[in-house]
Amino acid sequence: MSRVRLVNISKSFGNAVAVNDVNLDIAEGEFVTLLGPSGCGKTTTLRMIAGLVEPSAGEIYFDDQLVNPLPPNRRNIGFVFQTHSLFPHMTVADNIAFGLSVKGEDKKKIQARVEEMLALVDLQGYEKRMPAQLSGGQQQRVALARVLATNPRVLLFDEPLSALDRNLRDTLKYNIRDLQRKTRKTAIYVTHDQSEAFAISDRIFVMNQGHVEQVGTQLDIYLRPQTQFVAEFIGANNALSGQVVSTGETVGGRDVWIRVQDQRLRARDDVGLRNGDRVLAYVRPENIRVLEDGAGANFLNTVEGTIETIIFEGSTVHFDARVGESVLRVELAGTERLTVLNREGARVRLGFNEVTLIKI
Amino acid sequence: MAVTQSSTFRFSRHFTDVLSHGYILLMCVVFVMPFLAIFQYSLWKGATLSLDGILGNYQFVFGSFLTNLQNSLMVTVTAITISFLISLPAAYAIVRYTFPGKRLVLSFLSISLYVPAVTLGLGLILLYNFGHLFIGSIWSVVFAMVVGTYPLMLTPLIVALKDLPPSFEEAAYCLGASRWQVLTRIVLPLIGQGIAAGVLLSFIIVFNEYLVTLFVVGTIPSLQTAPLRIFGLIRTAGLLNTTAALAAAMQIVSFVVVIAFFRIVGTRYLKGTYLI
Numbered sequence: 001m002s003r004v005r006l007v008n009i010s011k012s013f014g015n016a017v018a019v020n021d022v023n024l025d026i027a028e029g030e031f032v033t034l035l036g037p038s039g040c041g042k043t044t045t046l047r048m049i050a051g052l053v054e055p056s057a058g059e060i061y062f063d064d065q066l067v068n069p070l071p072p073n074r075r076n077i078g079f080v081f082q083t084h085s086l087f088p089h090m091t092v093a094d095n096i097a098f099g100l101s102v103k104g105e106d107k108k109k110i111q112a113r114v115e116e117m118l119a120l121v122d123l124q125g126y127e128k129r130m131p132a133q134l135s136g137g138q139q140q141r142v143a144l145a146r147v148l149a150t151n152p153r154v155l156l157f158d159e160p161l162s163a164l165d166r167n168l169r170d171t172l173k174y175n176i177r178d179l180q181r182k183t184r185k186t187a188i189y190v191t192h193d194q195s196e197a198f199a200i201s202d203r204i205f206v207m208n209q210g211h212v213e214q215v216g217t218q219l220d221i222y223l224r225p226q227t228q229f230v231a232e233f234i235g236a237n238n239a240l241s242g243q244v245v246s247t248g249e250t251v252g253g254r255d256v257w258i259r260v261q262d263q264r265l266r267a268r269d270d271v272g273l274r275n276g277d278r279v280l281a282y283v284r285p286e287n288i289r290v291l292e293d294g295a296g297a298n299f300l301n302t303v304e305g306t307i308e309t310i311i312f313e314g315s316t317v318h319f320d321a322r323v324g325e326s327v328l329r330v331e332l333a334g335t336e337r338l339t340v341l342n343r344e345g346a347r348v349r350l351g352f353n354e355v356t357l358i359k360i
Numbered sequence: 361m362a363v364t365q366s367s368t369f370r371f372s373r374h375f376t377d378v379l380s381h382g383y384i385l386l387m388c389v390v391f392v393m394p395f396l397a398i399f400q401y402s403l404w405k406g407a408t409l410s411l412d413g414i415l416g417n418y419q420f421v422f423g424s425f426l427t428n429l430q431n432s433l434m435v436t437v438t439a440i441t442i443s444f445l446i447s448l449p450a451a452y453a454i455v456r457y458t459f460p461g462k463r464l465v466l467s468f469l470s471i472s473l474y475v476p477a478v479t480l481g482l483g484l485i486l487l488y489n490f491g492h493l494f495i496g497s498i499w500s501v502v503f504a505m506v507v508g509t510y511p512l513m514l515t516p517l518i519v520a521l522k523d524l525p526p527s528f529e530e531a532a533y534c535l536g537a538s539r540w541q542v543l544t545r546i547v548l549p550l551i552g553q554g555i556a557a558g559v560l561l562s563f564i565i566v567f568n569e570y571l572v573t574l575f576v577v578g579t580i581p582s583l584q585t586a587p588l589r590i591f592g593l594i595r596t597a598g599l600l601n602t603t604a605a606l607a608a609a610m611q612i613v614s615f616v617v618v619i620a621f622f623r624i625v626g627t628r629y630l631k632g633t634y635l636i
Binding site: 050051052071072073074076077078079081083084085086088089098099102103137147150332 | 523525527528531532533534535537538541545546549550613
């Protein structure tokens with residue numbers, strides 16, 4: 001139940017900069033995710049919040065308390081590891097009781113708390129089992145019970161579901177979210193899996209090479225990426241590089257026209273571009289429609305291309321369309337997706353409205 | 361439909377089995393023979409087996425030889441304890457931390473395993489004389505044993521700690537345990553087998569050690585350990601039944617400890633030492 005603030009946090013290991021001037025402000029009771037590829041600094045940042053790693057520079061605050069000088073055992077946190085964290089020589093009950101027993105709590109109180117935690121994660125009756133007898137999912141649920149038992153003020157998750165199989169991951173992530181909501185604890189979650197981050201976070205910090213690229217809700221990040229990295233890391237995207245050739249005011253706002261090779265594309269300008277600016281224009285595959293003859297008047301942009309390989313994935317069909325020198329990935333869902341099957345090599349007209357612009 | 365092997369094939373398989381089992385048995389007998397000889401001799405009085413002999417000889421073990429046995433046991437237990445108390449922090453630092461010259465440090469710490477016992481013994485005498493250390497005390501032997509067998513405790517501890525993922529300690533730490541609690545409630549229980557291996561190896565070597573001990577207290581009868589007494593008696597009094605009884609007593613202690621260890625713990629943590 002603490003507000004967590006990181007102010008100008010940096011960490012270097014020798015000459016390698018792992019975390020570079022990161023600022024985070026996480027509200028009480030919020031569930032945020034640090035999302036990024038391997039090596040982006042998200043785990044190092046999490047471990048600095050825990051106190052397992054000392055920052056090279058910067059301050060960390062829980063509410064108004066500076067926690068830099070405090071070791072992990074004095075910060076009152078709950079840290080859930082990816083794997084290998086349940087003490088193998090202790091029963092489930094002793095594992096859950098550990099945080100309380102090291103503080104010298106009363107045995108009866110500890111027992112009651114252990115029962116309470118087991119009920120919370122739906123593992124009643126498992127007190128005397130050993131960790132080796134539990135499945136991966138059960139182990140992580142016990143790990144959750146163990147950290148919640150001490151009533152920490154911040155919950156920290158280091159890719160807790162990465163070692164589990166797909167189906168388990170899908171159900172367990174909602175368990176984690178539900179528990180966090182129920183206990184109203186501030187939670188900081190690290191993952192490289194976008195769908196995980198999107199499913200359970202209040203806000204997401206997208207990280208790359210030691211710094212934060214963008215902060216926002218799922219909608220912010222998906223619909224309005226602010227950097228090239230975010231546009232290309234989050235979801236599939238078509239990137240076209242081009243140059244602004246003219247601008248204009250319309251009813252909805254400012255529009256620009258961009259020359260991309262031999263095409264002219266029209267896009268909403270939220271960035272404040274001028275003639276001559278070089279940009280990357282992004283079109284999401286799911287925003288592109290296949291136009292039948294004559295149709296297309298209601299699209300801002302229409303292009304013509306040749307269908308290359310078509311892949312039927314079940315609920316979606318995607319194909320690459322060669323448009324001039326570029327290749328556009330198109331994704332279709334719903335009944336219309338079946339209309340393109342067996343049309344490899346055919347010419348099609350494609351229409352789309354939403355274009356995201358990133359100035360370069 | 362069952363496949364039947366030809367009877368010649370079955371015979372040659374059987375023959376090979378008999379040969380290999382026979383070979384192993386023969387080797388076992390060969391290796392055990394010296395101990396059987398000692399044990400048998402310790403039960404005799406003079407040239408014959410007699411009950412008088414058995415009782416008399418072993419009474420000697422608990423009578424005249426008692427000081428020697430006590431010295432042996434005291435040195436062994438103390439040396440193992442000191443070795444452990446020094447090895448644990450060293451092993452922990454080597455495994456969990458990075459520091460310059462780590463490989464060099466590890467080599468230095470293992471040196472006494474590869475130094476000839478005579479060199480070690482001579483070096484210790486020089487150290488004791490010129491440093492005025494442990495003169496006329498059993499601690500001269502204890503110190504010598506610690507220096508000589510330290511790597512035998514260090515190596516299994518390093519192996520055990522390397523096998524212990526750091527996340528256990530980190531998890532305990534984040535749950536609020538103090539460093540001491542992490543050590544006693546998480547680390548030590550989980551490296552228990554490594555500790556047992558170190559204790560076993562050190563026990564075997566120290567309990568039976570002769571050469572370095574000879575250098576250090578060879579001239580002081582009251583400080584002599586059991587192996588020293590046995591050898592001294594052989595040189596002065598020849599092959600006595602009572603001497604054999606002392607040797608057999610030492611043998612029995614060693615056997616019990618080793619067999620108990622392998623039954624309880626297994627052989628995993630003895631990798632990297634020169635005994636396995």
